[in-house]
Amino acid sequence: QQAITQAPTSATANDFIEVFQQLSGEHPGIRKGHAKGVCAAGTFQPSATAQARFDTPLFSEDTAITVRFSMGGGNPNANEAANAPRGMAVLFDLPNSNQHKIAGLTTPMFAGKNPEQFLGLLRINYAIAQGEATAADRETYFKNNPEAAHQGEWLQNHQPAAEYTSANYFGIHTFYTTLTNGELQAFRWTLVPQAGEVLLTEQEQQKLPHSFLAKRLSDRISQGAVTYEWHWHLAESGDPLNDPSQVWPKDRETVNVGTLTLAEAGGEACTPINFDPNQVTDGISASQDPVLQIRSPAYAISFGKRLQKQ
Numbered sequence: 001q002q003a004i005t006q007a008p009t010s011a012t013a014n015d016f017i018e019v020f021q022q023l024s025g026e027h028p029g030i031r032k033g034h035a036k037g038v039c040a041a042g043t044f045q046p047s048a049t050a051q052a053r054f055d056t057p058l059f060s061e062d063t064a065i066t067v068r069f070s071m072g073g074g075n076p077n078a079n080e081a082a083n084a085p086r087g088m089a090v091l092f093d094l095p096n097s098n099q100h101k102i103a104g105l106t107t108p109m110f111a112g113k114n115p116e117q118f119l120g121l122l123r124i125n126y127a128i129a130q131g132e133a134t135a136a137d138r139e140t141y142f143k144n145n146p147e148a149a150h151q152g153e154w155l156q157n158h159q160p161a162a163e164y165t166s167a168n169y170f171g172i173h174t175f176y177t178t179l180t181n182g183e184l185q186a187f188r189w190t191l192v193p194q195a196g197e198v199l200l201t202e203q204e205q206q207k208l209p210h211s212f213l214a215k216r217l218s219d220r221i222s223q224g225a226v227t228y229e230w231h232w233h234l235a236e237s238g239d240p241l242n243d244p245s246q247v248w249p250k251d252r253e254t255v256n257v258g259t260l261t262l263a264e265a266g267g268e269a270c271t272p273i274n275f276d277p278n279q280v281t282d283g284i285s286a287s288q289d290p291v292l293q294i295r296s297p298a299y300a301i302s303f304g305k306r307l308q309k310q
């Protein structure tokens with residue numbers, strides 16, 4: 001049997017569903033990842049610059065969007081004040097029944113350069129919870145797999161945002177877009193709230209109940225529209241394209257491709273949606289990042305299970 005301080009040599013979508021269930025328990029009918037969340041709706045208005053530079057129906061006109069904010073992990077009762085990744089997923093309803101989907105996190109990087117490193121980290125976390133491994137074993141795991149440590153280090157050094165609407169969200173993976181001159185351009189994206197980043201103080205973190213983000217979201221929206229700028233960062237040669245544990249240098253050319261506006265929150269509109277980030281529209285394509293690739297089968301298994309109330 002392989003040592004738990006080494007990353008496994010293979011990782012399947014089913015392996016993830018299994019370890020999520022081990023870590024968080026069985027929650028029939030609920031997402032196996034990002035189990036706790038809240039739905040919202042609004043519109044996306046593409047910028048004139050995006051229309052001029054990129055050849056994709058994503059930017060052809062204003063479109064309706066369905067958004068889901070969430071806590072990472074499979075626990076539907078997760079503590080929202082924890083130093084844990086949060087998610088924002090968006091479905092763009094494009095003309096002619098076309099769709100585009102994105103799903104990002106509040107961390108700029110992922111916990112592993114490939115699925116194996118991430119799976120090994122989840123397995124050692126579970127072994128620690130079971131009393132079968134120690135924190136020292138995890139340190140050895142990180143020595144063997146340094147890329148798996150980046151996200152956790154980042155989370156320890158950053159307070160969580162006070163609201164879903166005051167956090168930056170990172171697409172993390174590389175995608176490609178077609179420029180209007182026909183060339184392919186690699187990019188990564190960030191969603192930047194107009195309100196700017198507002199973080200919880202450590203004191204607030206101690207005092208808050210486990211659930212406060214959905215209430216703050218509807219309160220915020222009832223006070224007026226909430227907007228995010230969608231920034232696309234264009235790759236330069238040498239940037240890592242298939243490694244989600246590495247961030248790109250900050251000085252990459254950034255194009256503001258448009259504004260997302262939220263007008264309402266709550267309801268079940270997100271329940272029948274699988275926010276698979278590989279479901280992209282024309283003019284956009286996924287990179288070979290192996291973490292991005294495995295998300296499709298993992299989300300599909302979770303989606304199938306929850307539709308069957310499993």
Ligand code: HEM
Pocket residue numbers: 016030031032033034037068069070086087088089103104105110115118170171172173244273274275291294295298299302303306
């Ligand atoms: C090996 C890597 C990953 C696995 C196995 C995984 C697995 C999952 C699963 C099973 C779900 C629930 C899907 C559903 O039932 O609809 C989910 C949701 C989600 N994941 Fe991942 N994920 C991975 C990586 C990532 C990464 C890199 C990001 C961000 C860049 C991300 C962001 C999200 C978000 C935002 C949601 C919630 C979507 C929603 O609200 O429906 N995940 N993930």
